[in-house]
Every structure is written in C-alpha cells, then in structure tokens.
Amino acid sequence: MVGIIGFGKMGEAIARGLIEKGVDIITYDVASERRIEADSLGVRVASSNLEVVERSDVIFIAVKPQVFTDVAGPLKGKVASGKIVVSIMAGVKSARVKELLDIQRVVRVMPNTPALVGEGVMAVCWCGDFSDSEKKLVGDMLSTLGVVVEVQERYMDAVTALSGSGPAYVFLFLEALTDAGVKVGLPRDVALKLAFQTIKGSVRLFELNGGIPRVFIDMVTSPGGTTVEALHVLERAGFKGIVMDAVEAAKRRSEELGG
C-alpha cells in the first residue's frame, strides 16, 4: 500500500497517477473536504497520519514545508526501517526529514505542477541506501507523473528555481505573448490561441527533433526580416539576462527557506 500524507494539489496528483497503475492508496489530510475528495477518487482515508504510516510500505509526504515539524512529531520513531519515505516538500533537506522522523534514509523529490496532467518533471535524490529494486519501485511510481531526473541533493535549490517554479515563468511568457498580440491589434481570444499554439508547437518541434534551441531560432530568423527585429529588441533589453537573474533569485530564496 502507498501512503500519502497531505492530499492537496500534489498529493492528489500523485494519487491520480498511481490509481491508473492500480496501486492501493491510503491518505490523511487535516482538511475534511480534501478527505472527501480522496474518498471520491477511490483512495482509502485514514483517521490520522500515523495510520497512514503504519499501513503503507511507501509513504509520500506532501504537506507544506511549514507544517512538517507538526506533522513529524507524532510519527517520530514510528516508521519501520524497511519502509520508504518520499518527501516532495520544497526546500526541506533530507537531513531534517531523517532527524524529525528518526529514519536512516529518504527519497527527496522536487516535482512541478504539470505533474497534475502526467507531464511533470521530477528531480529525485536518493538520500541514503536504497536497493535497485526499491529505486525501480519508487521510480516507476514517479514516472506516472512525468519525466524522472536523478540529481544530487546539492542541486535541489537550483532545480526548485528552474523546474519547480518554472511553470510560473512559462505562463507569464504565455500571458506576455498574448498581451503583445493585443498590442498589435488582435482580439484577445485570437491572440491567446495563437500564443498558446506557438508555444505548444515549438515545444513539440523541439521534442521530436532534439538538439539545441539556437537551431530553431535560426529557422525563423531570415536576414533583414521581422524576427531579427524582435530578437534585437529582446537582446538589447537583456531578455536572457533577466531570466537568468530570476532563476538565480529563486534559488537564493529556496536556500533561505531551507535554512
């Protein structure tokens, strides 16, 4: 049985992915409406986090980092040694999870919101000793949410800043491109449709061909044409530098929050 502590956005995403694989799930959430939602999806609802721990072999911790100390209190020393704890809490270091739960090992994962539709990217760190079969078991579970990338724990703040927060940057760009369409005279609904499909189609083109982004930039940039005019404005305004600064700021904040 797989346990999920905290049935919020991410807890539900994990459950939905695992339900499709026919995995038995048990969860607990302090919010009664979240427990009702879990029940309606066919997830067993426990009466406490401790019951989740006791009845599961793999336990996902999907509460906000701020409440982790309270959540961990009653669970300390109650996680049997063969069980696998998977923490998806942003910024909470493995050492802290191990200390507060009194366990020897933890899988630390940084997912992102496209996991809600099975298109997330999950950076995984195996913090402690895990056998190959345990890694496969957890890796297979995570791959129901999207692509799994193994990283060392020292990269987690950078991962948080890039792919964890990344969907916000992408949606901001979608909004900016839509506003730009309106600025040049398009109706908003048409602008959004054009902007969205341009991003989606470009991503697919890259996905099917691979390589480096520059090749695809050059593909639309003819000498003396329209695209190079726009690129000139973006480069002069420091577009890439701004994106780099933004991700660096997010990484700093992640380090601060992680103490």
Ligand SMILES: NC(=O)c1ccc[n+]([C@@H]2O[C@H](COP(=O)([O-])OP(=O)(O)OC[C@H]3O[C@@H](n4cnc5c(N)ncnc54)[C@H](OP(=O)(O)O)[C@@H]3O)[C@@H](O)[C@H]2O)c1
């Ligand atoms: N959302 C993202 O983009 C994202 C990306 C990467 C990582 N994460 C990580 O994923 C974790 C979950 O994020 P989320 O966005 O799913 O948060 P969320 O929607 O707020 O879900 C957390 C759930 O846990 C419940 N909860 C609070 N205290 C609890 C307790 N003592 N026992 C059991 N359940 C409790 C909350 O209930 P109340 O609302 O009533 O407090 C809420 O329903 C966080 O640690 C976050 O850092 C999120």
